[in-house]
Amino acid sequence: MKADPEVQRLLLDLQAVDTSLDRNRHRDATLPERATVAELQRAADADADRAVRARTVVSDLSRQVARAEGDVSSVRARADRDRALLASGNVSSSRQLSDLEHEVVSLAKRQAELEDAELEVMEQLEVAEAELAAIAAAIEAGEAARAEAVAARDGALAALATEREALLADRADLVARVPADLLASYERIRSGGVGIAAGLVRYGRCESCQMELSRVDLDAIRAAPADDVLRCPECRAIMIRTEESGL
Numbered sequence: 001m002k003a004d005p006e007v008q009r010l011l012l013d014l015q016a017v018d019t020s021l022d023r024n025r026h027r028d029a030t031l032p033e034r035a036t037v038a039e040l041q042r043a044a045d046a047d048a049d050r051a052v053r054a055r056t057v058v059s060d061l062s063r064q065v066a067r068a069e070g071d072v073s074s075v076r077a078r079a080d081r082d083r084a085l086l087a088s089g090n091v092s093s094s095r096q097l098s099d100l101e102h103e104v105v106s107l108a109k110r111q112a113e114l115e116d117a118e119l120e121v122m123e124q125l126e127v128a129e130a131e132l133a134a135i136a137a138a139i140e141a142g143e144a145a146r147a148e149a150v151a152a153r154d155g156a157l158a159a160l161a162t163e164r165e166a167l168l169a170d171r172a173d174l175v176a177r178v179p180a181d182l183l184a185s186y187e188r189i190r191s192g193g194v195g196i197a198a199g200l201v202r203y204g205r206c207e208s209c210q211m212e213l214s215r216v217d218l219d220a221i222r223a224a225p226a227d228d229v230l231r232c233p234e235c236r237a238i239m240i241r242t243e244e245s246g247l
């Protein structure tokens, strides 16, 4: 293949743009900010689950406290009624009086037991409410951290997109100046997977693969007309000769 040496040099610029584009896409795909956002989202989901469980515990315990309050007040009401009856003087039978006095004593004991039980449930409720408040605080802090991480990620992605846009514009300019057959050859080599399709020959090396060229290869390169499109015998990249090549 033949191509004007000036045109061949455009491939070096094209290669530089494509290398920058590869790096840009790699950075986009492996952006650490993306992983941070995902990690914070997982933590937020876990906190939300914990909050649901904690709210269930709080509402169960609240019901238990209400029930215990009801138990205490019904025992208290019955004891009040017994005491009122005793004080009224309407009960004259000594057997009835003794039964009532006995009941007042046992109701007082029962009330004390129920109040102890109520107190215990109230303490559990207090602990559960504190736990729920701590989770709510963690969710709030997590939200703030996540918003910050999302902003950092979006900023990084926007910067990469801006850079990519500029590189693609440069690429379009270069591509328009490279003849179709030379460009097709360049693209075919690049699609081969190595990513480098054109490099300078310098200090006796192919700079695409860094291989040192043999004396025979160098002689052939020197002898080749300037408009010959040369390929590296090792990596098959297009070898560009310039005044820097030191041939």
Ligand SMILES: [Zn+2]
Pocket (backbone or CB within 6 Å): 206, 207, 208, 209, 210, 211, 232, 233, 234, 235, 236, 237
């Ligand atoms: Zn090479």
